[in-house]
Amino acid sequence: MSHAFDLTLLLLLTASALAAIRTKDLLGAVVIFSTYSLLLCLIWQHRGAPDVAMTEAAVGAGVTTVLFLVAIGKTVRRER
Amino acid sequence: MLGLLWTNIDYAASVGLFCIGLYCVITKNNLIKKFIGLNIMESAIFAFVVALGVVDGGDAPIMGAGARPPFTNPIPQALILTGIVVAVSTTALALSLIIRIYRQCGTIEADELREME
Amino acid sequence: MKRALTAALLVLLALPLLYAVAQLPPHGSASSPPYTHVSPRYLERGPVEAGAENVVTDVILNYRGFDTNGEVTVIFTALAAVLAVLLGVRKDAGPVAGEPRAMSPVSPVVSFVVRLLAPFVALFAIYVILNGHVSPGGGFQGGAIIGALVIVTTVIVGRSQAEALVPARARRLLQAAAPLTFVCIGIAGLLMFGDYLAFPRVADLAWLRTAWLIAIEMGIGVGGAAIIATIFWTMGDE
Numbered sequence: 408m409s410h411a412f413d414l415t416l417l418l419l420l421t422a423s424a425l426a427a428i429r430t431k432d433l434l435g436a437v438v439i440f441s442t443y444s445l446l447l448c449l450i451w452q453h454r455g456a457p458d459v460a461m462t463e464a465a466v467g468a469g470v471t472t473v474l475f476l477v478a479i480g481k482t483v484r485r486e487r
Numbered sequence: 488m489l490g491l492l493w494t495n496i497d498y499a500a501s502v503g504l505f506c507i508g509l510y511c512v513i514t515k516n517n518l519i520k521k522f523i524g525l526n527i528m529e530s531a532i533f534a535f536v537v538a539l540g541v542v543d544g545g546d547a548p549i550m551g552a553g554a555r556p557p558f559t560n561p562i563p564q565a566l567i568l569t570g571i572v573v574a575v576s577t578t579a580l581a582l583s584l585i586i587r588i589y590r591q592c593g594t595i596e597a598d599e600l601r602e603m604e
Numbered sequence: 605m606k607r608a609l610t611a612a613l614l615v616l617l618a619l620p621l622l623y624a625v626a627q628l629p630p631h632g633s634a635s636s637p638p639y640t641h642v643s644p645r646y647l648e649r650g651p652v653e654a655g656a657e658n659v660v661t662d663v664i665l666n667y668r669g670f671d672t673n674g675e676v677t678v679i680f681t682a683l684a685a686v687l688a689v690l691l692g693v694r695k696d697a698g699p700v701a702g703e704p705r706a707m708s709p710v711s712p713v714v715s716f717v718v719r720l721l722a723p724f725v726a727l728f729a730i731y732v733i734l735n736g737h738v739s740p741g742g743g744f745q746g747g748a749i750i751g752a753l754v755i756v757t758t759v760i761v762g763r764s765q766a767e768a769l770v771p772a773r774a775r776r777l778l779q780a781a782a783p784l785t786f787v788c789i790g791i792a793g794l795l796m797f798g799d800y801l802a803f804p805r806v807a808d809l810a811w812l813r814t815a816w817l818i819a820i821e822m823g824i825g826v827g828g829a830a831i832i833a834t835i836f837w838t839m840g841d842e
Contacts, residue, residue, distance in 0.1 A: 417500045424504055424527050428511040433519055440523055447530055455545040455559040456537050457740035458660045461732075462571050463533075465745050469752030470832055471526070471578050477839045478519060478582040482589040486517040487596055491626040498625040505621075506614045513610050542639055543632040547740060548659040550651045557634060558659075560643040561650075565663035569675045572744060576682035579835045583686045586839065 413453065420446045431486050437475045441468055497538040504531035518585050518595040522578070529574045536563045536570075654803070655813030656737035664742075665817050669801045673790070676782035676824060683779060683831045690838050715760045725753050733825040734818065743782075743821035747828025754833040763837060770830055778830040785823025789816055 423446060427439040444467025452460040492499050504527060511524025540560030548561040589595050592603060629636035646667070650659040654666035664672050733746030758766040770778060777784075786801075793802040804812050 414496070417496065421500060421503060421507075424507050427523060427527070428507065428515065428520065433517070436520065436523055440526065443527070443530070447534060450534070451537060454537070454541045455547050456541070456564050457547045458658070458742065458745075459533075459537055459564050459567050459571070461740055461745045462568055462748070465748035465752065466571055466575050469748055469755070470575055473752070473755055473836065474579055474582050474839065475519070475523075477836065478585055481586045481839075482519070482595055483517075486515075486520055488623070488626050492622060495625055495628060495631045497631050498628060499622055502618055502621045502625055506618045509617075510610055510614055514607050538631060539628075540638060540643070541632055542634055545632075548643075548647060549739065550647070550657045550659065551738060557639075558643070558647055560638055561646060561659040561663050562638075562642060564660045565668060566671075568660070568664055568742075568744070569671050572675050573678050576679045579839075580682050580685050580689070583689045583835075583839055587689050 409453070413450065416446055416450050416453070420450070433479050433484060433486055434476075437472060437479065440475070441472045444468060444471070497541075498535060501531045501535035501538065504528075504534070516596045516598055518588070518597065519582075521597070522581055522585070525581075526574065526578065529570070533567045533570055533574075537567055539563055653805070654817075655810060656817055658737050658739065658742075661737045661742055661817065661821075665820055666803055666813075669803075672820075672824075673783075673786045673801065676786055676827065679828065679831055680780060680783050683835060686835050686838055690841070710760050718756055718760050722753060722757065725749065729753065729825075733821055736821050737814065737817050743824030744828050747825040748832060750825070750829035751832025751836075754829065755836045758833075758836065758840075763840070767837070770833055775830070775834075778826060779834055780827065781830065782824045782827025785820055785827070789820055792816075 420443060423439050423443040427436050427443060430436040430439060444463060448460045448464040448467065451457075451463065508524045508526075508528030508531060511527065512521050515521055515524065540563040542557045542559055545557050545559040546555060548558040548564075585595055588600070592600060594600060594603075633639075646663065647659055650662040650667075651657050654662035656662045656665070729746045729749035731746075732741035732749065733743055736742035736746070754766065754769050757769065790801040794800045796802075797804060803816065804810075
């Protein structure tokens with residue numbers, strides 16, 4: 408049961424990584440990257456590493472995503 | 488070998504994610520997209536190192552009142568905490584450099600920057 | 605052409621890596637060398653030797669304290685570098701400088717929810733910092749939560765009002781709080797026990813061990829929050 412849960416999370420992780428690099432709209436890519444960070448946090452929480460999961464959640468969703476959004480706001484929105 | 492890879496699917500997924508990130512860094516033109524690829528590479532390495540210390544049915548390594556063995560290995564987690572902080576620092580610095588480049592040169596596509604000066 | 609070549613090269617890179625990864629001890633087995641030789645020693649003697657029940661906090665602040673010292677220096681250096689890159693540039697230098705940007709109005713839903721939740725988030729962040737040695741958490745996690753709270757407050761009330769959250773007179777001191785705390789505790793260890801960043805090992809000074817751990821965590825938390833907030837304000841400056 409928990410093995411299936413882990414496999415699903417890994418599959419979603421790979422899918423979101425592929426989606427993040429294929430999206431031409433940079434705002435969409437950053438949002439998908441934020442879900443990648445969330446899935447990584449869930450995998451670590453399920454495996455018994457709560458300290459790393461909490462750091463990844465606070466940093467991935469709270470800091471990295473916001474900094475990316477500020478950078479996109481100051482530069483371009485779409486990739487050419 | 489495929490059977491061995493199936494039991495170690497966490498490690499194989501980390502290798503796959505690392506290669507996806509590296510592909511993004513090499514082939515994409517936009518600097519911000521390259522940087523998303525770099526972050527994916529870093530996260531793949533973090534996932535690999537934490538997965539090295541995981542035990543089946545392992546609990547968090549906190550020796551409180553209701554703690555039952557087995558516990559996950561605490562050493563890789565401590566190393567990765569430092570790694571995550573360093574990744575955040577490089578993200579902040581790289582994004583400010585990208586903002587500055589855009590202000591100076593008007594573009595953040597790598598091939599146009601290469602032809603500029 | 606470039607993409608196909610890169611993809612082929614990456615497949616060639618991935619094959620030896622996958623072969624090497626398949627030879628590692630099975631994932632999650634209880635008989636792998638790190639689990640049988642390395643971790644039992646730290647799990648058994650960590651809380652007694654190092655003063656915290658959370659063994660990960662033990663490892664990062666006591667057994668590998670120099671690493672954490674370097675980590676807080678790295679994030680402080682990143683702040684210094686961001687300030688050096690983005691400040692002090694005249695706004696009209698370059699082709700895209702000086703365009704006025706339209707500010708979108710703040711949504712009332714976001715504003716209401718943030719005002720409602722901010723005290724609870726701040727309380728939770730302080731709890732995470734102070735309780736980091738007995739539960740999952742620690743200095744940097746709580747600091748990142750406070751930093752995120754300051755960022756979202758800046759979004760709804762504007763920068764000039766949100767800057768009151770990091771008091772102006774103490775700002776440089778707060779940003780440097782993490783490395784400064786480490787160096788102070790390290791020098792205290794040097795004066796009292798003979799080595800830089802030496803923790804007391806005698807059994808009846810166990811309260812001092814835990815007190816130093818909490819002091820370092822508070823320093824890292826406050827420093828991390830100030831650094832994250834300042835990086836956001838510098839990058840978002842018009």
